[in-house]
């Protein structure tokens with residue numbers, strides 16, 4: 001088990017707190033409706049009375065009572081929906097609000113065999129908690145696809161950037177589609193990190209577990225046998241999260257175990273049929289030279305390549321306003 005009891009309790013306390021906030025929010029909405037649309041609670045009251053009335057009829061042997069009740073309740077539901085619409089409120093305004101529609105903020109769902117299993121939101125919390133001190137990026141601060149514009153690219157490189165963007169969007173749309181791997185390569189500051197962060201965020205929004213680490217951070221984590229918690233638990237996430245993004249491959253401090261660690265990581269992820277994105281400033285020849293023929297052929301066999309052309313956008317965009325600069329921040 002990857003989490004300590006204490007960490008597990010932390011996550012569960014978070015869910016309890018979220019449920020408490022959800023209940024408060026629901027009560028607030030109910031109070032609001034009571035004040036602004038008094039006809040609404042009256043309809044709810046009417047529905048409760050009808051249920052009791054027809055329930056008694058049914059007990060007395062009146063078989064038509066069930067259908068009659070359904071008809072009346074449907075009519076009331078339509079009137080309630082109309083009232084909400086009249087006041088510009090969503091149809092589900094009085095449904096219990098929650099952060100995760102799949103587990104309703106309980107952290108658990110039923111699998112196909114009816115067993116209680118961790119929801120995707122639990123897994124993402126687990127990853128965040130386990131790796132929060134390990135130099136991984138804070139996923140919630142990631143940028144959106146909507147901030148990307150090919151206009152930030154020099155005209156002569158826009159065509160190739162457009163192709164990469166299309167590839168990235170397809171990757172997200174088709175995810176998980178078995179295992180899809182991408183290698184982003186090209187000069188420093190051409191948008192590789194930024195684009196992969198957009199992809200990470202889009203997939204997290206869809207409920208996939210995503211890990212994002214610099215190559216340096218990842219190898220440090222994998223090679224650290226004295227890692228304070230349960231190393232096997234961390235390895236499990238590195239090998240089996242839905243998407244692993246290894247950023248800036250080639251900038252890490254190389255030791256004799258770096259290459260075997262990368263090989264193991266790619267191998268394990270292939271076994272788990274999970275996707276990986278690698279970004280690197282190295283060119284293909286350097287990649288081959290630095291990471292050996294063995295790792296390189298694994299990458300060639302299983303990755304699709306995308307070359308980021310052009311020069312450092314950070315210098316190019318240096319003349320933009322502060323807001324523009326933040327949306328075009330590259331690594």
Ligand SMILES: [Zn+2]
Pocket residue numbers: 100101102103104105106107108119120121122
């Ligand atoms: Zn959930």
